[in-house]
Amino acid sequence: MKPEPSVFIIGPPCSGKYLLGEYVSRRLNCIHISINVLREIIDNNEDANNIEKAQIYANFLKTRLSEYDCEKNGYVLTGYPTTLAEGKALQRSGIFPERIHKIPSSDSEDRISGEKSENPNNIDSQIADYRRHFIDLSRIYKNKITHIPADRSLSEVFQRVMCYLSRPLQNPAMWIPRIVLLGFSGSGRKTVAEKLTKKYNLVTLHCGTLIRREIARETKLGMDMKPYVDSHCAVPDEMVIDLLKKCLSEAACAIKGWILVGYPRTKLQAQALDISSLSPNRVIFLDINRAEAKERLKSREFSEPREVHYNAPLSSLVRRQPNKEVNRVNFKLNRFAAHRIELDEYYGQRILFVEANKDEETVFENVEYLIVNEPPRHIFPV
Incomplete structure (x- = not known):
């Protein structure tokens, strides 16, 4: 789960930072805190020096940011900090903060020159102070500051800022893939999983294979599942989750990462995975229409014989997978289609779609891109 936004927007007087802060807070659905709110708490501490004021501000912000709305939604702080002492406090x-957006002072000077000000010398002095303090302030935030060119239209500035904010942060920590591949039978889930396993040395898990292996080992769990398999009934979710917990907790899965193919099939199964601390960090849906999936499955019923002849007659083709009968194919397609909507609704923004009606290499490259690159932050409409 990505952290909630924590953004500072700083700039000189009349640079438009408050307007930008309001816009960003609406788009990210987070709390906007401006320096004007901080100044109100200093009214009763006028005798405090700059260092004491900086600590008073910091104490207030620490309390405010720990409240429920900021914890849940994140925050945007505009116009603060302005000095090195405030930043250190x-x-x-x-x-x-995870990001700091800085508006250049030259842009504010152009705006001030076009406005009527009662005390332009005072504004010039504030801009000079801002520039001087920013040199020191940038030393402690140098890797997080993004400069925003504000000499453009509002829409262009807003678009540029949201583009920066939607980019994932670089994380030096080791990332262990936990991938769920969903889609109709015939969408290419197993093919993609095999390629990912070969390239990244991941562990691929398929529930049907795991169940049959557990039964072959004659474990207690396997013997409990055997009657359901023999009678061609679905194995209860509780047993499947117990099996997955056992397999996914093995050293190979914990160290290398894993790919779960074709599971979960229902919302209840997805909830059970999350409750059991088996939440995936990538949910990828191989999107293909039902008709094309059916044609792919039918084509798998036949393959060429071992001795290949040029332009061999159709009668020479032999069945490769007799279990892929029409009824069996329809059953698999109907089973997934019946729960597709509820899975989409449950995973919501976590689910990533890949068009699977393209060639094999293109589909794999698109899936690989979603795994290697972190998805962008969700942006709310204005």
Whole structure:
């Protein structure tokens, strides 16, 4: 799960940072806190020096950011910090933003020159102070600051900022893939899983194979599942989850990562995975229409014989998978279609779609891209 947004927007007077903060907070559905809110708490501490004021601000923000709305939705802080002392006070209080957007001072100067100001000398002094303090402030935030060119239309500035915010943060920590591949039978799930396993040395798991292996080993769980398999009935979800917990907790899966093919099939199974601490960090749906999936499955019923002849007659073809009868094919397609909508609704923004009606290599490359690159943050409409 990605962390909630924590964004600082800083800039000189009249640079438009408050307007930008309001826009960003609406798009990210998070809380907007401006420096004006902080100034109100200093009214009763006018005698405090700059260092004391910085700590008062930091203490207030630490309390405010720990409240439920900020914890749940994240926050955007505009116009603060402005000095090195304020930045260090925030760090001592454990407040570290994931991103800082800085608006250049030259843009604010152009805006001020076109406006009537009662005290232009005072504004010029504030801009000079901002520039001087920003040199020190940038030393502790140098790897997080993004410069926003504000000499453009509002829509262009907003679009540029949201483009930056939607990009995933670089994470040096080791990432262990936990992938669920969903889609109709015939969508290419096993083919994609085999390619990923070969290239990235992941562990591929298929529930049907795991169940048959457990029965062959004659374990207690396998013997409990055997009557259901012999009678061609679905194995209860509780047993399947117990089997998955056992397999996914093995060292190979924990170290290398895993791919779960064709499971979960229902919302209840997906919930059981999450409750059992087996939540995937990638849910990829190989999207293909039912008619094409059916044609692919039918074509698998036949294959050429071992001794290949040029332009061999159709009668020379032999059945390769007799279990792929028409009724069996329809059963598999109907089983997935019956629960597709509820799976889409349950996984919501976690699910990633790949068009599977393309050639094998293109589908694999698209899936690989979604695994290697973290999905962008969800942006709310204005």
